[in-house]
Amino acid sequence: MRTRFWRQRTNIISATLTLIASLLLTGCFGNDEEDWNGKNISGLMPELEFDLINSQGKSVSGDDYSGRVRMLFFGFTSCPDVCPTALQKLNQVTSGLDPELQDEVLTLFVSVDPKRDTPERLAKYVDFFGDNIVGLTGKEPQLRELAKRYRTTFGYDEPDADGNYAVSHSSAIYVFDREGNPRLLMRPDLSGEEIRHDLAALIQEGS
Amino acid sequence: MSLLDYLLPYDFSPLTVLSYMLVMGFYGVGLIRMPDQDRPGSLRIFAFTLGVLICYAVMQTRFDYYAQYMFFVHRGQHLILHHIGPILIALSNPLPVLRFWFEKIRPGWRRALRPLGWVYQVLQQPFIALFLFVGLIYFWLWPSIHFDAMLSRELYWVMNWSMLLDGLLFWWLIFDPRPPAITSSLGYGRRMLVLAAAGVLQMFLGAWIVFSRDMVYDVYEVCGRAWPLDPEVDQLLGGMLTYIPPAMMSILGILLMLRRAMHQDGKYTNQSKQLEETAS
Numbered sequence: 001m002r003t004r005f006w007r008q009r010t011n012i013i014s015a016t017l018t019l020i021a022s023l024l025l026t027g028c029f030g031n032d033e034e035d036w037n038g039k040n041i042s043g044l045m046p047e048l049e050f051d052l053i054n055s056q057g058k059s060v061s062g063d064d065y066s067g068r069v070r071m072l073f074f075g076f077t078s079c080p081d082v083c084p085t086a087l088q089k090l091n092q093v094t095s096g097l098d099p100e101l102q103d104e105v106l107t108l109f110v111s112v113d114p115k116r117d118t119p120e121r122l123a124k125y126v127d128f129f130g131d132n133i134v135g136l137t138g139k140e141p142q143l144r145e146l147a148k149r150y151r152t153t154f155g156y157d158e159p160d161a162d163g164n165y166a167v168s169h170s171s172a173i174y175v176f177d178r179e180g181n182p183r184l185l186m187r188p189d190l191s192g193e194e195i196r197h198d199l200a201a202l203i204q205e206g207s
Numbered sequence: 208m209s210l211l212d213y214l215l216p217y218d219f220s221p222l223t224v225l226s227y228m229l230v231m232g233f234y235g236v237g238l239i240r241m242p243d244q245d246r247p248g249s250l251r252i253f254a255f256t257l258g259v260l261i262c263y264a265v266m267q268t269r270f271d272y273y274a275q276y277m278f279f280v281h282r283g284q285h286l287i288l289h290h291i292g293p294i295l296i297a298l299s300n301p302l303p304v305l306r307f308w309f310e311k312i313r314p315g316w317r318r319a320l321r322p323l324g325w326v327y328q329v330l331q332q333p334f335i336a337l338f339l340f341v342g343l344i345y346f347w348l349w350p351s352i353h354f355d356a357m358l359s360r361e362l363y364w365v366m367n368w369s370m371l372l373d374g375l376l377f378w379w380l381i382f383d384p385r386p387p388a389i390t391s392s393l394g395y396g397r398r399m400l401v402l403a404a405a406g407v408l409q410m411f412l413g414a415w416i417v418f419s420r421d422m423v424y425d426v427y428e429v430c431g432r433a434w435p436l437d438p439e440v441d442q443l444l445g446g447m448l449t450y451i452p453p454a455m456m457s458i459l460g461i462l463l464m465l466r467r468a469m470h471q472d473g474k475y476t477n478q479s480k481q482l483e484e485t486a487s
Binding site: 168 | 217218272276355357358359360362425428429430433434
């Protein structure tokens with residue numbers, strides 16, 4: 001009896017399940033309300049928090065830079081291409097914003113190569129890429145923790161004869177709003193114009 | 208890095224560790240306390256322990272770090288959570304231990320647990336089981352969903368646990384040791400059909416990943432790899448792990464079912480004939 005009961009209802013049950021699944025899927029694949037160029041990461045990641053040192057050698061936390069839209073980027077100063085290109089692009093993006101919006105956004109460049117990147121070296125490096133950028137670094141465990149928090153990692157290659165080595169790191173730019181909530185993940189292949197559009201929207205949203 | 212760093216979890220999940228400890232604890236205590244004639248043999252105990260241990264290892268050791276930052280290691284992780292681990296556990300037939308503990312539950316509690324049994328029966332309808340088994344693989348490998356799952360810690364845990372629990376349900380349905388002729392377990396023909404369908408559907412997905420010329424899963428590109436492996440090689444290896452071993456496991460499952468069906472062929476029909484003869 002029981003098996004017959006279940007057999008008769010299998011069709012109904014599976015039809016219902018398929019319907020629920022497809023509803024769930026359309027919910028997931030639905031477009032965001034706003035037209036972001038970057039990937040919307042609201043709710044996917046924890047809010048901005050870190051415990052690092054800045055390029056003056058002072059220890060800083062996420063609260064020290066609150067109130068502004070922040071772009072978090074991992075890299076190292078000996079980086080041959082990815083970092084300079086990205087930082088150059090971000091500098092162009094911010095300096096292309098309306099003058100009153102420019103101070104509302106800050107780039108946080110986190111060096112994951114603390115062995116070579118001393119605060120002094122970091123200061124010299126970030127100064128080259130404009131005013132609205134801060135260089136940060138820390139001890140390796142601190143950096144590992146931050147990377148893990150934002151689901152990324154970094155690694156070191158074997159040093160060559162001159163002691164130079166490559167560092168693998170995330171190429172993404174993590175964007176946080178004024179309250180420190182994670183909002184967007186920018187791939188490095190986005191154009192400056194696309195990034196600027198998203199940043200302007202984020203800055204104007206909170207004011 | 209020391210050996211301890213490799214054995215300790217990358218992302219410690221107390222709930223996961225606790226669940227595994229409870230499973231092994233109940234299994235061990237059940238084994239010691241149960242009557243000798245019910246106790247599974249040492250090979251079965253070994254298969255069960257190995258199945259649980261490899262699932263634990265891919266979730267709560269350094270392996271998980273590589274699974275988070277390498278596509279092909281991630282595919283290996285799901286191969287263990289959704290296939291190999293649950294297959295070992297199902298083949299070890301932990302039913303006597305479950306029965307031992309079930310009999311210890313007070314009748315009032317058993318009544319309260321009954322809705323759980325109904326849910327279980329719905330999930331074990333062959334069509335639903337197949338839909339869930341293949342659907343979950345497609346769902347978590349859907350590029351945009353996969354991207355989110357690798358970015359969000361919560362989604363990542365939901366993904367891994369859903370794969371493990373569904374793997375256990377599916378392979379228990381397939382390898383249920385109770386003969387379908389005299390119990391309510393699924394008939395061998397249907398088990399083989401479900402396995403064949405699951406195999407073919409997984410091959411479609413695996414082949415699609417293997418033969419994709421573009422980067423389908425670029426989250427590993429965006430968030431950095433555990434070591435600098437060529438992205439195309441990573442995707443190819445991951446695709447092959449989705450393509451070949453699951454298909455082989457479907458075929459092995461079908462062979463096992465054929466063997467069981469042939470062994471039991473006529474066994475129960477002859478028995479019932481004999482019963483009829485003695486009755487008349």
